[in-house]
Amino acid sequence: MSPAQGARNGPSVTGRVLGILSAFGPGAEALTLSGIARAAGLPLSTAHRLVGELASWGALERGEDGRYRIGLRLWEVGALAPRSLGLRERAMPYLEDLYEATRQNVQLGVRDGHEVVYVERLAHPEAVRVFSRVGGRMPLHATGVGQVLLAYAPAAVQEEVLAAPMTALTPRTITDPYELRRTLAAVRREGVAVCDGMVDLLSLSVAAPVRGEDERVVASLSVVVPSAGAEPRAIVPAVRAAARGISRALGAPSARRRPAGVVSPLPAGASPTGG
Amino acid sequence: MSPAQGARNGPSVTGRVLGILSAFGPGAEALTLSGIARAAGLPLSTAHRLVGELASWGALERGEDGRYRIGLRLWEVGALAPRSLGLRERAMPYLEDLYEATRQNVQLGVRDGHEVVYVERLAHPEAVRVFSRVGGRMPLHATGVGQVLLAYAPAAVQEEVLAAPMTALTPRTITDPYELRRTLAAVRREGVAVCDGMVDLLSLSVAAPVRGEDERVVASLSVVVPSAGAEPRAIVPAVRAAARGISRALGAPSARRRPAGVVSPLPAGASPTGG
DNA sequence: AATCGAGCTTCCGGCCACCGGAAGGAGCCA
DNA sequence: TGGCTCCTTCCGGTGGCCGGAAGCTCGATT
Structure with missing residues (x-):
């Protein structure tokens, strides 16, 4: 988890806020004033003053139950984050198609430090339960989206992750540095990651990289399906195609092929396997 | 822009932040340090200090171009806003279906003061261009989503809006208090709002209210289609059904009907396209 | 090459806004 | 009634914030 978190927050006002x-x-998601004070390590009166100021601006909202929640205004500002809105906006249509084709779970994530942050997620109510949530974090080594992001991350980041101990979410989670290194190489070679039972034993995910205009991998998307009887081969092309579609929408030169055909990257019979 | 901005923000540190x-x-979305200082009305050195602190926490991110953007961390916190994530999460499947059925624009908004804030939006790349964006605001009187939210807003809010001058986005935008009052009554009677050419002359929107567990209207969703040759009658039932579905998912008692049938509120036959 | 300007970073003394203990009120439960 | 938790307000002392000033890095202009 993000180290130097609780301890930090220096004694500066900004830090307290x-x-x-x-x-x-x-x-x-909802805290009482004293709960906030406790969690932030602030005297009650101090918390009271600061929280009041935040609430009057709209960063926090006070419910009828007296508890505070994150306010709409803060959400609005947060929505301006380029790695959220800009990315999301362009990716949506492709995620849509993928969702429509699979009726399962589709996820879009970016890397922040040693974790993946899920920026968007489409989930069918009856699909496999997925652990992640929008705005949530997961370790890089244990998820499909994470492995892709890690595979294309700067060498320094990879080494740091490989050097640190890796938590196992299930018995099948990769925790051995050597094995992970091999897996990452495979991901780079294939352009997809397939994670079976690494987050929970019942689900399998297929992920592919999304590139920005400078060719760097800026995000990763995945489809999560039930592990039982899943046939990754059937999903891989669709995931790859969607990832490429988004990359193209973001202006990645390498994704510029196909003379601007249909929007949907999932024409019924087409396989992107070249030749 | 943003009037009364520099003046407010009291001299407190929190206010400055x-x-x-x-x-x-x-x-x-991207500002230089001096740009921030200018916009916030702060001396450069003060802005420098505060911005530095915000950036080191992750509320802001500094790009390679030296400019600051909203950081992922702030987006994460913002995603915790109940009126965003909680609502969105439950609404998504229905928005999906509606999007799939129409392949146009689907929007979900909540009211904040005298404005509607768009919380979610699915847009087909080839659909009518829509002015709104996720995280964006629009006046209540001029949009489908807004009219619905206004129609079910507390009387005080309605009177305030009716009393204030209303800006016309197009010649067809309602700006007459009396007419608006009549429109709102119709919206309450019908349970839908149909806005033709009020935001821009080429598009038409159909909106319906979403209720929470205490029966209050907490959000509104709409479909925006090209004005030309649109047949609202074909869309209304789908919009109503989706809104009801979301209300049910939120726990609204009045939406509890249908003995738990299919999830999709859009049985295969309903084609909004037509002649 | 020299000059200019815009933007960024660092420094530090003075002052004032922030801090937080303390006291009191509002609910709730036993 | 007493005890609990949570919230709100007040106010004097002081330590953190403020912001002018000096210097730096670019890039454009002469």
Whole structure:
């Protein structure tokens, strides 16, 4: 997890304010004032003052139950993050198609440090339950999206991840540095990652890299399907095609092929396997 | 732009920090340090210090061009806003279906003060160009989603909006209080709003209310189609059904009907296209 | 090459805005 | 009634914030 977190937040006012925001998180969407003060390590009166100011601006909202939640205004500002909105906006149509074709789970993630942050997710209510959520984080080594992002990350990042101990989410999660290194090489070679039962034993994910205009991998998308009886071969081409479509939409030179045909990257019979 | 911006933000540190965040907005996703200082009305050195702190926490990110953008971390926190994520999560499947059926634009918005804030939007690349964007705001009186939200808003809000001057986005935008009042009554009676050419002359939107567990209208969704040759009658049922589906997912008692049938509110036959 | 300008970074003394203990109020439960 | 938790307000002391000033890095212009 993000080290130097709780301890930091220096004694500066800005740090305290950010500490208050840090108090919120998945599983802590609504907090009482004292809860915030506790989590942020602030005296109650201090928290009271700062929270009041945040609330009057709209960064926090106070519910009828007296508890505070993240406010719409903060969400608005957050929506301006280029790695969220800009990416999302262009990726959506392709995610749509992929979702429509599979009726399962489609995810889009970017790397932040040693973790993947899920920026978008389309989930069919009846699809396999997936652990991730929009705005959530997962370790890079254990997920399809993560492995792709790691495979194309700067060497320094890869070495850091390989050097650190890796937590196992299931018995099948890769935790051995050597094996991971081999896996990453395979991902680079194939252009896809297939993770079977690494997050939970019942699901399998297929992920592919999305490139930006400078050819760097800026995101990764994946489809998660039930492990049982899944046939990755059937999914891989679709995932690859969608990833390439998004890359093209982002202006990646390498993705410029096909003389601007149909929008849908999933024509019924077509296989991108070249030749 | 943004009037009364520099003036507000009190002289408190928190206010200054929030002022810095306010400097960003649609059309201002990337700013230089001095740009931020200018927009927030802060001395350069002060801005430098605060921005540095924000960036080191992850609220801002500095690009290779030296300009600052909203950081992923802030987006993450913003994603915790209940009116964004909680709503979105449950609404998505229905929006999906609606999008799939129409292949046009589907929008989901909530009310904030006298404006609608678009929380989600699915847009087909080839669909009518729509003015709105995720995280964007529009006046309540001029849009389908807005009219629905206004129709079910507290009386006080309605009167405030009716009393204030209304800007016309096109010649067809409602700006007359009396006419708006009549329109709102119709919306309440019908349970849908149909706005033809009010945002731009080429598009038409059909919107319906989404209710929460206490029956209050918490959001509104709409479909935007080309004005030319559109047949609202064909769309209305689909929009109503989707809105009801989301309401049910949110726990609205009134939406509990149908003995838990299929998930999709759009049985295969309903074709909104037509002649 | 020299000059200019725009933007960024660092430094530091003075002052004032922030801090947080303390006191008091509002609910809730036993 | 007493005890609990949570919230709100107040106010004097002080330590963190402020921001002018000096210097730096670019790139454009003469």
